[in-house]
Amino acid sequence: MTRKQIPDIVVGRLPMYLRSLQRMKQDGRQITSSQELGERLGISAAQIRKDLSQFGEFGKQGTGYSIPYLIDQIQLILHVDHDWDIAVVGAGDIGSAIARYKGFNNRGFRVKLIFDADENKIGQQIGEYVVQDSHHMVEAIQQAGIKVAMITTPAAQAQGVADQLIKAGIRGILNYAPISINIPAGVYIQYIDPSIHLQRMTYYLE
Amino acid sequence: MTRKQIPDIVVGRLPMYLRSLQRMKQDGRQITSSQELGERLGISAAQIRKDLSQFGEFGKQGTGYSIPYLIDQIQLILHVDHDWDIAVVGAGDIGSAIARYKGFNNRGFRVKLIFDADENKIGQQIGEYVVQDSHHMVEAIQQAGIKVAMITTPAAQAQGVADQLIKAGIRGILNYAPISINIPAGVYIQYIDPSIHLQRMTYYLE
DNA sequence: TAGATTGTTAATCGATTAACAATC
DNA sequence: TAGATTGTTAATCGATTAACAATC
Numbered sequence: 001m002t003r004k005q006i007p008d009i010v011v012g013r014l015p016m017y018l019r020s021l022q023r024m025k026q027d028g029r030q031i032t033s034s035q036e037l038g039e040r041l042g043i044s045a046a047q048i049r050k051d052l053s054q055f056g057e058f059g060k061q062g063t064g065y066s067i068p069y070l071i072d073q074i075q076l077i078l079h080v081d082h083d084w085d086i087a088v089v090g091a092g093d094i095g096s097a098i099a100r101y102k103g104f105n106n107r108g109f110r111v112k113l114i115f116d117a118d119e120n121k122i123g124q125q126i127g128e129y130v131v132q133d134s135h136h137m138v139e140a141i142q143q144a145g146i147k148v149a150m151i152t153t154p155a156a157q158a159q160g161v162a163d164q165l166i167k168a169g170i171r172g173i174l175n176y177a178p179i180s181i182n183i184p185a186g187v188y189i190q191y192i193d194p195s196i197h198l199q200r201m202t203y204y205l206e
Numbered sequence: 207m208t209r210k211q212i213p214d215i216v217v218g219r220l221p222m223y224l225r226s227l228q229r230m231k232q233d234g235r236q237i238t239s240s241q242e243l244g245e246r247l248g249i250s251a252a253q254i255r256k257d258l259s260q261f262g263e264f265g266k267q268g269t270g271y272s273i274p275y276l277i278d279q280i281q282l283i284l285h286v287d288h289d290w291d292i293a294v295v296g297a298g299d300i301g302s303a304i305a306r307y308k309g310f311n312n313r314g315f316r317v318k319l320i321f322d323a324d325e326n327k328i329g330q331q332i333g334e335y336v337v338q339d340s341h342h343m344v345e346a347i348q349q350a351g352i353k354v355a356m357i358t359t360p361a362a363q364a365q366g367v368a369d370q371l372i373k374a375g376i377r378g379i380l381n382y383a384p385i386s387i388n389i390p391a392g393v394y395i396q397y398i399d400p401s402i403h404l405q406r407m408t409y410y411l412e
Numbered sequence: 413t414a415g416a417t418t419g420t421t422a423a424t425c426g427a428t429t430a431a432c433a434a435t436c
Numbered sequence: 437t438a439g440a441t442t443g444t445t446a447a448t449c450g451a452t453t454a455a456c457a458a459t460c
Contacts, residue, residue, distance in 0.1 A: 009451075015405035019384060023361070033417065040386055045417090046453055053419055061418040062460040079408045086404075097303040098400070103384055107401035108408065147411060148404060155229070172407035174400055178225060178309055180246055188410055190403035194304070194380055195313035197396035198292075198354060199221035201378035202285045202314065204394055205353060215427075239441065251441090252429055259443055267442040268436040418459080428449070435442080 010051045016041055017048065018074045022106065025067050033064035080108025087141050087170070089161050090152035091116035091124070091131045094176050098150060100127040112146060117157075134161075141168035148172040155179040162189075216257045222247055223254065224280045228312065231273050239270035286314025293347050293376070295367050296358035297322035297330070297337045300382050304356060306333040318352060323363075340367075347374035354378040361385040368395075 020040050024032055034045040034052075041048075052058055052070075055077050059065045075081040086109050088095050099114050115134035116122060122133045132140060141149070149170045151158050158177035165173060166187055173189045175181055178196075183189050226246050230238055240251040240258075247254075258264055258276075261283050265271045281287040292315050294301050305320050321340035322328060330337045338346060347355070355376045357364050364383035371379060372393055379395045381387055384402075389395050 007451075011409045012406050014409070015402040016386075018405070019399070019402065020386060023385060035417080042386070044453065046455095047451090049417090049419060050452080057419070059418050060460055061458065062416045064417065077409065078405045079411060080405055084404070084408060093303040093306045097299040100299045101400075103399075104401060107384075107405070109401060109404055148407070150400070171411050172404065174403050174407075178313075179229060180222075180226060180248070188407040190407060192398055192400065192403065193225070193309075194307075194356070194398065195310060195315060196221040196225065197380050197398065198290070198315055198378065199224070199284045199286055199313070200218050201354070201380075201394040201396060202290060203217045203220070203283065205285060205377050213427075241441080250429065252431095253427090255441090255443065256428080263443070265442050266436055267434065268440045270441065416460085418457105420457090421455090423452105423454080425452070426449105427451085428447105430447080431445090433442105433444090436440085 006054050010054055013043070013047075013051055014074055014078055017051075018071065018078065018080075021067050021071045021074070025071060029067055031064050032067055032070075034059075036064075075108070078108070083108055083110050084148050085110060085112035085144060085146045087112060087137075087144075087146045087149040087165070088114040088152060089116075089134060089137065089149060089165070090154075090157075090176075091118075091121045091126060092152060095150075095152035096126050098152065099129050109148070112144060113140060115140075138164055138168040141165070141170065146170065148174075150174045150176065151181075152176045212260050216260055219249070219253075219257055220280055220284055223257075224277065224284065224286075227273050227277045227280070231277060235273055237270050238273055238276075240265075242270075281314070284314070289314055289316050290354050291316060291318035291350060291352045293318060293343075293350075293352045293355040293371070294320040294358060295322075295340060295343065295355060295371070296360075296363075296382075297324075297327045297332060298358060301356075301358035302332050304358065305335050315354070318350060319346060321346075344370055344374040347371070347376065352376065354380075356380045356382065357387075358382045 034048040038045040038048050058070050058073055088098055088111055091114055099111055104110055114129045115132045115137050117134045121131050124131045149165045151161050153161055155177045158179050159181055162181045171187055176192050178193045240254040244251040244254050264276050264279055294304055294317055297320055305317055310316055320335045321338045321343050323340045327337050328339045355371050357367050359367055361383045364385050365387055368387045377393055382398050384399045
């Protein structure tokens with residue numbers, strides 16, 4: 001018996017719900033409603049209730065949702081109730097910014113290893129990390145049991161790096177290189193490319 | 207008479223088509239087909255043809271699409287046939303990485319100004335830019351006629367910065383701060399938050 | 413109790429795909 | 437001409453919304 005099939009578009013909204021709820025909790029809030037959450041996110045209340053109902057019953061009629069409880073539940077659903085170690089490939093400007101980024105706190109991730117192929121970068125200290133030689137990447141990642149990686153190399157190297165990462169057992173890739181990457185079934189990839197986001201807005205501007 | 211209403215989800219795919227086509231052109235290619243483009247992007251050929259047909263007829267039966275011609279046309283549609291100046295607010299690790307980023311070349315954007323509120327950062331050189339005092343942000347952006355901005359401040363400052371940017375005439379915002387931002391009609395916003403992307407993948411991992 | 417809000421169903425709306433005539 | 441591929445239509449599929457009984 002497999003896990004109930006949930007549309008990926010629903011899965012994609014859960015992290016946004018979680019982020020908003022965590023911010024409410026930081027603000028000392030205890031209870032929220034689908035309506036309030038929807039207003040914050042620009043999503044209809046009905047959709048939030050429908051999305052959550054795919055995974056269980058987390059609210060109380062007449063009252064709403066307990067913020068801490070719903071946070072816990074969504075963290076369990078998304079498997080971020082514990083931290084995932086991350087390998088970063090590419091110690092350029094983006095890779096360095098990620099290695100120093102504090103924003104993964106409480107989000108379920110922590111950078112563990114950073115790699116580069118450039119002799120001048122290998123051995124350098126970036127934040128609390130020392131840049132490792134990417135030629136030993138596969139073994140190092142296997143050894144550490146890391147399952148999630150970020151690619152911050154130039155586009156030309158990205159597919160090759162992805163192939164190696166998959167060989168090393170990586171199951172999820174966040175790709176900052178501006179190129180589409182082919183991956184086998186069972187591996188997941190997401191893209192971050194600021195130009196893509198910007199172009200989506202300039203369409204609406206003159 | 208207004209411009210024909212195109213679904214935003216279609217607009218959102220055009221930048222991906224453009225990026226793939228530009229890469230093909232770099233590789234010296236002249237012609238492609240909806241099938242080839244679809245395979246590269248993991249999208250059906252029918253969808254690509256349908257999307258493009260919303261804007262005109264760009265292909266030739268039996269032959270396919272001229273890569274340079276289709277690039278030109280999509281650039282016109284997305285309004286990236288010329289470069290947009292960008293203001294970056296926040297000169298921390300992410301803002302600095304963006305200021306040094308070479309990836310906006312040929313994508314329709316160039317960083318023009320970078321701001322921070324921190325006295326220790328103001329006046330510092332980052333790449334080819336000098337960090338400006340964000341207290342003078344509104345006038346500087348108005349003066350320069352900049353319409354697109356990126357927010358790379360901490361979450362606590364993001365909404366306030368967005369409000370100021372809009373006052374300064376900014377129409378499109380790419381927000382790296384991990385928080386939802388409220389904007390008035392006629393202003394567009396996109397979000398980049400690596401944790402959100404990562405959580406969308408860990409759902410599928412054990 | 414009265415008011416509020418959930419979880420869920422059915423209806424609506426929109427997006428994707430399959431198929432094919434047109435034609436290069 | 438034969439083969440290939442577009443642009444478009446109609447059918448299918450999936451996502452969103454509206455509405456409301458249940459109930460806290």
